[in-house]
Amino acid sequence: MNDPCNTAHLISALLDGELPEAEANRLRRHIRACTACSDNLEALVQNDALIRELPEIEPSDQFERTFWSKVESIDRQREKSAWWRFWLSGWRPVAAGALAGAMAAALFFNAGRDRQLSPEEIFLAENAELLEAFELIENLDILEHWDAIELMEEQS
DSSP states (O other): OOOTTSOHHHHHHHHTTOSOHHHHHHHHHHHHHOHHHHHHHHHHHHHHHHHHHSOOOOOOTTHHHHHHHHHHHHHHHHHHTHHHHHHHSTHHHHHHHHHHHHHHHHHHHHHSSOOOOOHHHHHHHHTHHHHHHHHHHHTHHHHTTHHHHHHHHHHO
């Protein structure tokens, strides 16, 4: 709608009887002198008339019960997912920072201590060469064809 005078909101208020009398009189004088505002007033009057011709729509008897049932369903769903809201909210970076700080502190305080090795760790350290040999023994079926392997090496 063309509104060069920026009075459309005032014209609507005039039609609704919401303007003080002095302002309403000043606007009426302007509308009589301004073609664009006169056209805007006419369009609003026609729109109001069309709207008044529309039949009133009454909600069904079940509307209120159905509406509140849906609201309760949405509330229950939100309560179920409430713990996700904590992680999806702005606290996630704070929680991640606190966890990282705790891990850094634990590493810092435990780094300088002499730790006793468990018997399993000592066995693994002493027998690392044996364990490597065990991997070779696991693949013994390949080693049984040593002649074929040597032949492949010679050809390459």
